[in-house]
Structures are given as C-alpha cells and as structure tokens.
Amino acid sequence: MTQxxxxxxxxxxxxxxxxxxxxxxxxxxxxxxxxxxxxxxxxYGQFADTRQRLLTALVETGGDRNVADIEAGKWRVxxxxxxxxxxxxxxxxxxxxxxxxxx
Numbered sequence: 300m301t302q303x304x305x306x307x308x309x310x311x312x313x314x315x316x317x318x319x320x321x322x323x324x325x326x327x328x329x330x331x332x333x334x335x336x337x338x339x340x341x342x343y344g345q346f347a348d349t350r351q352r353l354l355t356a357l358v359e360t361g362g363d364r365n366v367a368d369i370e371a372g373k374w375r376v377x378x379x380x381x382x383x384x385x386x387x388x389x390x391x392x393x394x395x396x397x398x399x400x401x402x
Contacts, residue, residue, distance in 0.1 A: 307383065311374075314374065315378055318346065318378075319370045321399035322350040334346050353370060
C-alpha cells in the first residue's frame with residue numbers, strides 16, 4: 300500500500316499565487332465567499348484586505364507588479380502556517396487553489 304505525502308510548502312505556494320490571482324479578478328467576490336465557507340472569517344478578511352491593497356496599488360501605480368508579488372509572499376506564509384496548525388484543511392485549500400485558477 301502506497302501512502303500519499305502532501306508537501307505543505309508547495310500547497311501553500313500554489314495557493315498563494317492563486318489567491319492573489321483571484322483577488323485581482325472581477326469574480327473575486329464569488330471566490331471570497333468560497334474562502335469564507337471553507338477557511339473561515341479570518342482568512343476571508345485577509346483576502347478582502349489583499350483585494351483592497353491590490354486595487355489601491357492599481358490606482359496609485361497603474362498596476363505595479365511588486366505589490367502582487369508581496370501579497371503572494373504574505374499568502375504563502377499565512378497558508379503554510381494555516382496548514383501546519385490545521386492539516387485537515389489541505390484538501391479545502393487545494394480545491395480553492397484549483398477554483399481560483401479557473402476564474
């Protein structure tokens with residue numbers, strides 16, 4: 300019998316990039332609702348904050364790429380910490396990552 304191993308840092312990094320992409324999307328409200336239902340209100344609030352920072356940067360700088368990279372770095376740390384504390388959320392995060400890449 301083979302046992303599957305999930306590399307949490309990789310799941311967190313993929314999720315971070317997908318969350319930032321979703322935050323920049325016109326469909327971010329739909330994704331935010333999914334985040335709320337699967338990961339809770341704290342992560343939902345962090346997603347809303349990310350969206351606001353990205354929109355502010357778009358207005359102020361015309362879309363400086365560094366802002367998105369910084370946000371992705373923050374999300375990587377958040378998600379990796381979340382997975383360490385609650386490994387049972389790995390599947391939910393992987394599902395959200397897939398969904399974010401589709402919007």
